[in-house]
Amino acid sequence: MEWKELVRNTVNSPEKLVDHFPDFELDLEELKRVHEEFPIRVNPYYLSLIREPGDAIWKQVVPDSRELVPNGYDDPLGEEGDSQVLNVTHRYPDRALFYVNYMCPIYCRFCTRKRKVGDPYSIPNDNLERGLNYIREHPEIRDVIISGGDPLMMTDRRIEQVVSGLRSIEHLEIIRIGSRVPVTLPQRITPELCKILKRYHPFYINTHFNHPREVTAETERACSLLADAGIPLGNQTVLLRGVNDDTEIMKELMKKLLAIRVKPYYIYQADLVFGTDHFRTSVEKGLEIVSALRGHISGLGVPHYVIDAPNGGGKIAVSPDPVINFNEKEITLRNYEGNLYTYPSSPTC
Ligand SMILES: *Cc1c(COP(=O)(O)O)cnc(C)c1O
Ligand code: SF4
Numbered sequence: 001m002e003w004k005e006l007v008r009n010t011v012n013s014p015e016k017l018v019d020h021f022p023d024f025e026l027d028l029e030e031l032k033r034v035h036e037e038f039p040i041r042v043n044p045y046y047l048s049l050i051r052e053p054g055d056a057i058w059k060q061v062v063p064d065s066r067e068l069v070p071n072g073y074d075d076p077l078g079e080e081g082d083s084q085v086l087n088v089t090h091r092y093p094d095r096a097l098f099y100v101n102y103m104c105p106i107y108c109r110f111c112t113r114k115r116k117v118g119d120p121y122s123i124p125n126d127n128l129e130r131g132l133n134y135i136r137e138h139p140e141i142r143d144v145i146i147s148g149g150d151p152l153m154m155t156d157r158r159i160e161q162v163v164s165g166l167r168s169i170e171h172l173e174i175i176r177i178g179s180r181v182p183v184t185l186p187q188r189i190t191p192e193l194c195k196i197l198k199r200y201h202p203f204y205i206n207t208h209f210n211h212p213r214e215v216t217a218e219t220e221r222a223c224s225l226l227a228d229a230g231i232p233l234g235n236q237t238v239l240l241r242g243v244n245d246d247t248e249i250m251k252e253l254m255k256k257l258l259a260i261r262v263k264p265y266y267i268y269q270a271d272l273v274f275g276t277d278h279f280r281t282s283v284e285k286g287l288e289i290v291s292a293l294r295g296h297i298s299g300l301g302v303p304h305y306v307i308d309a310p311n312g313g314g315k316i317a318v319s320p321d322p323v324i325n326f327n328e329k330e331i332t333l334r335n336y337e338g339n340l341y342t343y344p345s346s347p348t349c
Helices: 003-008 014-020 028-037 044-048 125-136 156-167 191-200 217-228 247-259 283-293
Strands: 095-099 143-147 174-178 203-207 233-238 262-268 304-309 314-317 323-326 330-334 340-344
Touching: 014 028, 095 125, 125 156, 143 156, 156 174, 156 191, 191 203, 191 217, 217 233, 233 247, 247 262, 247 283, 262 283, 283 304
Parallel strands: 095 143, 143 174, 174 203, 203 233, 233 262, 262 304
Antiparallel strands: 304 314, 323 330, 330 340
8 A cells, every 4th residue: 555545544533543443453432532631543554563462563553541640740751841942842952843633643652752642732843934933043053863653654755845944054964864664664765765755965864663573574675775875773672561571582582673674773762651551661771682782682782871961961871881800900890691701901012
């Protein structure tokens, strides 16, 4: 199916979801209650990856009554606090997030931007100019991440408008898009789109694979088109209980990503988003996963494990500490197999 047709046939109501799974017992009333809080949205392609109720794909898109349990925050990262205009979050000195739309191919139940996603009033279309002006007036910004929602859900024309608008800003060096489209609607990545994007280098895409089963022939085709257009691809995974909180699953995911030319960039500890506590794992689990990756697969495949600090503290990388002992004379380190090695702390002359 062509991507626009997949979007047209998207399951976006509790009734349609129940109809899609005639063999499974879904509670319509419960779905309706959750849908009111954060809408259901999943296209036929991503639905086709589900093998059985409760699997790693299902959990990402099918509502769960635990989403209504009051825990967490609407804006766990304090993004609004770092926004002087509605659609730009400017937290770090030299880079900014630029929100251009509110829609995605699927609505992930754990989404950090639930407060904006799915709500057409949260990121109004007519605000583009205001965001561009803000970036133009801040010469310290040299790197912009186009975000949303999902920017690649827009038409080719609209995407080019945004990207070319940014490219016309003299002080901007790097343009990036954060998008789950290569994973959740890979059919959207067309030669025409790539032809547009490659005109605006240096241009990067960070995508969001969470599970090895999301790496399919379709996603591989999409990533190849992008990589062949010279676009470096990175991946940001969210550590999710029951989805990918397992060392073997993560190892397989990272290996599969490298094989389709996607560089694992971040693993996020799940943010404290409202109603997502059932997705959260212990930090210990995250550290265990990073330990299981380091040394066991290429350094290329080992992402930074980060906790995005509440209240706008930003991303903080945490890693299992290999330093056993450190003094003026020597440092004692543990390698990936658990063996200890010492190394002189400073040169002798
Ligand atoms: C993650 C993030 C960025 C980009 O961070 P990088 O580490 O450069 O990828 C920029 N702004 C905000 C607010 C972010 O959360
Ligand atoms: S694709 Fe990204 S922004 Fe959209 S619902 Fe999923 S996590 Fe949120």
